[in-house]
Amino acid sequence: MSDIEDIKNRLDIVEVVREYVQLKQAGSNWKACCPFHNEKTPSFMVSKDKQIWHCFGCAEGGDVFKFIQKIEGVEFPEALRLLAEKAGVKLTRYNPEVSDKKSKLVEVAEAASRFFHAVLLNSDAGKIARDYLAKRQVSAEMIEQFRLGYAPDNWDSLGKALLKKGFSEEEIFLAGLTVKKDPSASLRTGKNFGFYDRFRGRLMFPIWDANNNVVGFTGRILGPEKEGVGKYVNTPETMLYNKSRVIYGLNFAKQEIRKNDLAILVEGNMDVIASHDGGVANAVASSGTALTVEQIKLLKRYTNNLALAFDSDPAGEGAAERGIDLALAEGLNIKVITLPAGFKDPDELVRSKPAGAEQWREAIKNSESIMEYYFQKTFKKYDKSKVEGKKKIAEILLAKIVKIPNQVEQTHWLQRLAELLSVPENILRSSFPKTKTVGKPIVDAKAFLSIDKNALLGEELLGLTLRHSRFLPKVVKVILPEMFNNPQLRDIYKEMVSYYNKYTGFDLDDFRKNLAEQDDFIERLLLLADKDFSDAESGKVEAELELLLKHCRMNYLANLKKATAEEIKLAEKGGDAAKMSELTEELQRLNEEWRKIN
Helix, strand or coil: CCHHHHHHHHCCHHHHHHCCCCCEEECCEEEECCCCCCCCCCCEEEECCCCEEEECCCCCEECHHHHHHHHHCCCHHHHHHHHHHHHCCCCCCCCHHHCCHHHHHHHHHHHHHHHHHHHHHHCCCCHHHHHHHHHCCCCHHHHHHCCCEEECCCCCHHHHHHHHCCCCHHHHHHCCCEEECCHHHHHHHCCCCCEEECCCCEEEEEEECCCCCEEEEEEEECCCCCCCCCCEEECCCCCCCCHHHCCECHHHHHHHHHHHCCEEEECCHHHHHHHHHCCCCCEEECCCCCCCHHHHHHHHCCCCEEEEECCCCHHHHHHHHHHHHHHHHCCCEEEEECCCCCCCCHHHHHHCCCCHHHHHHHHHHCCEEHHHHHHHHHHHHCCCCCHHHHHHHHHHHHHHHCCCCCHHHHHHHHHHHHHHHCCCHHHHHHCCCCCCCCCCCCCCHHHHHCCCHHHHHHHHHHHHHHHCHHHHHHHHHHCCHHHCCCHHHHHHHHHHHHHHHHHCCCCHHHHHHCCHHHHHHHHHHHHHHHHHHCCCCHHHHHHHHHHHHHHHHHHHHHHHHHHHHHHHHHHHHCCCHHHHHHHHHHHHHHHHHHHHHC
16 A cells, blocks of 8 residues: 555545634535635535545645645645644655655754753753743743743854754755855855854744644843844744744644634734643734734634734734734634733733633633724724714724625624714715725636536536436436537436436436446536535425526527527528528527527
8 A cells, every 4th residue: 555545544534624624514525615715605525435625616626635735835745744644654655855845944943943942951051041931930831832942042053953963054044043144254265154043042932833843933032132132033934934824823722723613812922822821722823923814814724713812002902903804804703802900911911820810711701892892992082972083983983894794794883883973874884985805815717717607507417416316307308418518527417317217216326336437527516516405405406406407408509599590691601592591490499499498
């Protein structure tokens, strides 16, 4: 058995996809909104039986390897490595020396995190960091779980350690762990200018991606801050690390997020660690940046509910608000957590004794919707009894309400505002500011233009008939094989009619045995049928089938009418009156049949 077959046998595609997409059962299959293009109605289907996926919106599909390649943005070798780890398969044909560059950099970053962690725990140099963590009341368990470390305060400790492990200077540099020395020195001396460690004298926070790969670091300076030296230093943008696509702590929090159907977003790394230490294991951080579209999509793999903990200072609140519009546009339900008076952030709250952790959990429980938060904040700031105050309140809140994508929710808040301001709803609605849609991904139009709409109609008809074969007699009465312009559909339909006539019935499993070479395509047709009708009543399925039969016949007649009209033109051009008369009668017959159907 090959490594690929072994991985496929051990993994269930439904469970793998579920780590990225919120699936809902649809008959024997599963469905969701596609993670690869923007859509409101689910068209992304996963087959547990056949271990494949397909999106009927953007026409993408494949096996579990193709899914990981596309959603992680990696080539096949990296997808193989990721899935092998999930499956517990030791790759026998996977040579790290010839693996892609990204995989090698993951090894470098992992080794660096182990080095920093060992320095923190076991060296004299790490005492300053151990003392700092003790002062911040960070438990040994959290130090171990988040693999906190310390970068020694000298120029080349990490570089030398990684070189001894067999990594090259170039690999260490490309992982963002070293900096090239001043090139001018090389020109003056004629010698290689070399590299020095990027992180020195700092408490180190490894940053993992959602698949438990170390991809970068945040380093916090210890001791007095120096002029021109940042309090925090992050790994620069590398092949591994893109701060807009990484959420700190998500690898530890994702299962709790799914379990609670809620993600808690805090500002800093220490807030995440304190939250987990206090029993709130669904807390993550956006690594000091305003929330990005990519991060929102990451969170949407696990939940549509997000609770934000603003830092109590204006900068923290402003940073959080910048990402809220994006999150609302992506359909997330947003709540705001208000910390008890006197506490700046969740870390400070949790570390307060004896009931800090309990107060933090209570604050989460009492979180309010983002619009409720905006309303309270705005009405508290401005006097609605004065004209200027009323105008300002309307200006601020209408700018928020207009960005709510759900029309029902938008109308609710608009009515609420009208009531509080004693202003007619229609006046407020007419005052909506013009706004561009925020954060919607650009869909590749070519992917949709390439889809043959007539073929899709035929696929829907055949898929429903396969899944609900009790309607096959009705289909056979009105649909001819030539009505399918897709040869593959036409061949399958011919086989269905032949099977039905031979056995005066239809057994799907038995039918598929004779069409093994078409099995993947048949499975895709069944997925299409389950997409919208997995739990539909028989009457609804029959009504849809009637509609499909009508449109298939009308499309077929439309093509015949068009072809006949072209023949009439040719006959007229050739002066063949008899042919023209015959074709004109045929066109009239087709038009009459069209009118009857329509």
